[in-house]
Amino acid sequence: MLQTHYQQPIATPSAHLATTMSLLSLTADELLEKVESELSSNPALELVEERRCPNCKRLLPPSGPCPICSQPTDYQSDQPIVFVSAPEDFYTGGSLEDEDRPDEPYVPMTLDLPTYVLKQVSAELCPEERPIAAYILSHLDEDGFLTTTPLEIARYYHKLPSQITPIIERLKHCDPIGVCSADPREAMLTQLEVLAETHSVPKYTREIVSRYLPQLSQRHYAEIAHNLGIASSQVEQIAEFISENLNPFPARAQWGDIHKPTNGNPEVYHRPDILIYFLNDNPENPLVVEIIHPIRGTLRVNPLFKASLKQVEDEKQTEWKEDLEKASLLVKCIQQRSNALRLMLEKLVMLQKDYIVSGEKEMQPLTRAEIAKELNVHESTISRAVSGKTVQLPNKRIVPLAIFFDRSLSQRTIIKEIIEAEKHPMSDSEIQERLKKQGIHIARRTVAKYRSMEGILPAHLRQNNHRTVTG
DNA sequence: CTATGGCACGGATT
DNA sequence: AATCCGTGCCATAG
Numbered sequence: 001m002l003q004t005h006y007q008q009p010i011a012t013p014s015a016h017l018a019t020t021m022s023l024l025s026l027t028a029d030e031l032l033e034k035v036e037s038e039l040s041s042n043p044a045l046e047l048v049e050e051r052r053c054p055n056c057k058r059l060l061p062p063s064g065p066c067p068i069c070s071q072p073t074d075y076q077s078d079q080p081i082v083f084v085s086a087p088e089d090f091y092t093g094g095s096l097e098d099e100d101r102p103d104e105p106y107v108p109m110t111l112d113l114p115t116y117v118l119k120q121v122s123a124e125l126c127p128e129e130r131p132i133a134a135y136i137l138s139h140l141d142e143d144g145f146l147t148t149t150p151l152e153i154a155r156y157y158h159k160l161p162s163q164i165t166p167i168i169e170r171l172k173h174c175d176p177i178g179v180c181s182a183d184p185r186e187a188m189l190t191q192l193e194v195l196a197e198t199h200s201v202p203k204y205t206r207e208i209v210s211r212y213l214p215q216l217s218q219r220h221y222a223e224i225a226h227n228l229g230i231a232s233s234q235v236e237q238i239a240e241f242i243s244e245n246l247n248p249f250p251a252r253a254q255w256g257d258i259h260k261p262t263n264g265n266p267e268v269y270h271r272p273d274i275l276i277y278f279l280n281d282n283p284e285n286p287l288v289v290e291i292i293h294p295i296r297g298t299l300r301v302n303p304l305f306k307a308s309l310k311q312v313e314d315e316k317q318t319e320w321k322e323d324l325e326k327a328s329l330l331v332k333c334i335q336q337r338s339n340a341l342r343l344m345l346e347k348l349v350m351l352q353k354d355y356i357v358s359g360e361k362e363m364q365p366l367t368r369a370e371i372a373k374e375l376n377v378h379e380s381t382i383s384r385a386v387s388g389k390t391v392q393l394p395n396k397r398i399v400p401l402a403i404f405f406d407r408s409l410s411q412r413t414i415i416k417e418i419i420e421a422e423k424h425p426m427s428d429s430e431i432q433e434r435l436k437k438q439g440i441h442i443a444r445r446t447v448a449k450y451r452s453m454e455g456i457l458p459a460h461l462r463q464n465n466h467r468t469v470t471g
Numbered sequence: 472c473t474a475t476g477g478c479a480c481g482g483a484t485t
Numbered sequence: 486a487a488t489c490c491g492t493g494c495c496a497t498a499g
Contacts, residue, residue: 367484383485405484407490427474443492448475458475460499 019329023337025384028273031334032294039299044320044327046302047295050086059086059293068279068288080287080349081279084338086296113179113251114138120174125167132157133167136180144179144251145187176250184248185213191246199245202238204228209242216242219461249455272392274345274401276356287356287394289349291341299334301327340377344385347374352404356393361417363403363410411440412450419451425459 026034039045050059053066060066067083114137122130132153139148150168154161171180177194178187188209195201208216212224216239225232273292279285301324309320348371354362368386372379389401403409418434419426426434428447435442442450448458456462 369484379485407484429474445475445492445494446490449491452476460474 020333020336020340021381021384023333024340024381025387026337027388027390028292028294029271031337035295035299035330035334038326038330042323042327042330044302044305044323045299045330046305047297047299050297059296071279078286078353080289080346080353082289082291082342082346082349084291084293084342086293113140113144113176117171117174117176117179121170125170129167132159132164133171136164136168136171140180140251143249144176144181146180146182149182178247178250181250185209187250188213188242188246188248191250195245202241204230204234205238205241208235208238209246217457217461272398273389274341274391276349276391277394281394283357283394287349287353289345291338291345293338295334299331301331340381341385343375344371344382347371348404355404355410360413361410363406363413365407365410366405367407368405408450411435411442412454414438414440415447415450416454416456419456419462425462427459 023031023034039047052058053060053069055069056066058066058068067081067085071081114134118130118134118137121133125133135156136146136148136153139146139153141147146168150161150164153159154164157164168180172178172187172190173194174180178190181187181190189206192201192206192209207228208224212227215221215224219239221235221239222232225235228235271292275288275290275292277288277290279288305320306324309317309324312320349356351366351371352364355364368382369379372382375382386401386405390398391401391404392398414435415431418431428451429444431451432442432444432447435447451458
């Protein structure tokens with residue numbers, strides 16, 4: 001991706017800094033891409049066979065013993081082992097059972113919903129539809145709803161709305177099923193449609209979703225039953241079916257699981273940038289933090305290239321020198337990237353250890369600035385290092401690294417727990433009181449915000465959801 | 472009158 | 486400098 005060939009020497013300190021910075025913000029996937037393109041365009045760069053641990057087959061740092069196998073048996077378990085590694089399955093995609101997509105065996109689910117969806121449909125769209133699909137996808141809110149209308153899109157592309165809506169329909173059937181809908185109603189109808197292909201759906205479900213959603217969310221079952229001329233109990237059953245099978249916000253809370261909740265389509269994995277797990281998966285053992293280094297082998301400046309530099313005619317000299325500098329710069333920067341990530345994760349894992357081992361309730365409120373201060377780096381460095389990256393936690397969930405800096409996650413989970421355990425629907429102020437007893441002081445308004453962030457209905461709408469048959 | 476959501480403000484964070 | 490987040494105030498629904 002280096003474009004300008006005619007510029008002055010690159011190895012100025014500022015250029016160096018800039019490259020390190022830009023590499024820092026790349027995810028493992030993006031770095032891989034970058035290195036591959038560099039490798040093919042720059043003859044000074046070479047990839048040599050890696051040094052691997054004979055025992056566990058891990059890629060080892062240029063020198064020193066294997067970070068895992070060399071651990072003494074009496075390691076202190078509160079000190080995480082942090083290292084940079086290139087696990088084999090990062091490339092092969094692990095056990096790949098699905099042969100249906102030979103060209104793209106692995107659909108990386110980037111954090112970015114639009115690209116994720118686009119990848120699913122791009123193959124079946126004709127070239128001129130693709131930019132339109134991309135445009136549509138760039139107008140989604142965080143719940144996956146369309147923030148524009150078919151009419152506007154049509155006008156933008158000088159097409160008829162009737163040419164646009166089929167594309168939207170296609171998009172709606174992509175993975176977070178119902179994505180690109182205008183509202184929850186549309187999303188749920190799409191989900192229902194897809195569901196009906198493989199499962200049986202109670203009668204009137206479609207009717208209710210399409211016409212009585214407001215009443216349904218308010219639990220005015222009797223009213224719906226009356227209008228449809230059916231029994232109220234039947235409506236209740238349908239309501240249960242809906243709440244268990246349909247998701248009004250297709251794109252919300254889609255993160256976290258390795259595989260998708262929906263069946264049928266191939267499983268989609270999302271490759272994390274960092275793995276955190278217990279050594280040998282035994283919770284007694286210390287944590288291992290593995291920073292994915294997507295480069296197979298060791299990247300270095302080709303010594304032959306360097307040696308033959310002197311023997312080249314003068315006019316080629318400058319060009320060669322440039323390549324050489326670029327190459328060594330890249331190698332250095334990648335090392336720095338790894339190093340910075342390693343330092344940051346050491347700190348981060350120690351501080352958020354409770355979260356990692358025991359779950360969201362233990363999340364410490366932490367800011368990027370604090371970490372930056374501890375490590376004596378600029379806060380923007382941390383920002384870049386964190387942005388866009390994902391971690392796989394010991395419980396195999398993949399989450400964005402940014403949630404390590406979520407100030408309200410622990411409070412939100414506590415609220416969720418309080419509500420789950422409540423005997424009788426608690427109002428937001430009651431919850432606020434309860435939290436105060438636990439030493440958490442937040443405003444009533446904030447409780448409401450957190451509650452809705454978790455998708456929990458207000459008190460008066462969530463009466464007695466207990467499974468127990470009240471007799 | 473109570474519970475809740477919308478809007479907007481100010482301070483913290485990035 | 487731009488963005489995010491917690492909070493207070495107010496309107497509205499029940």
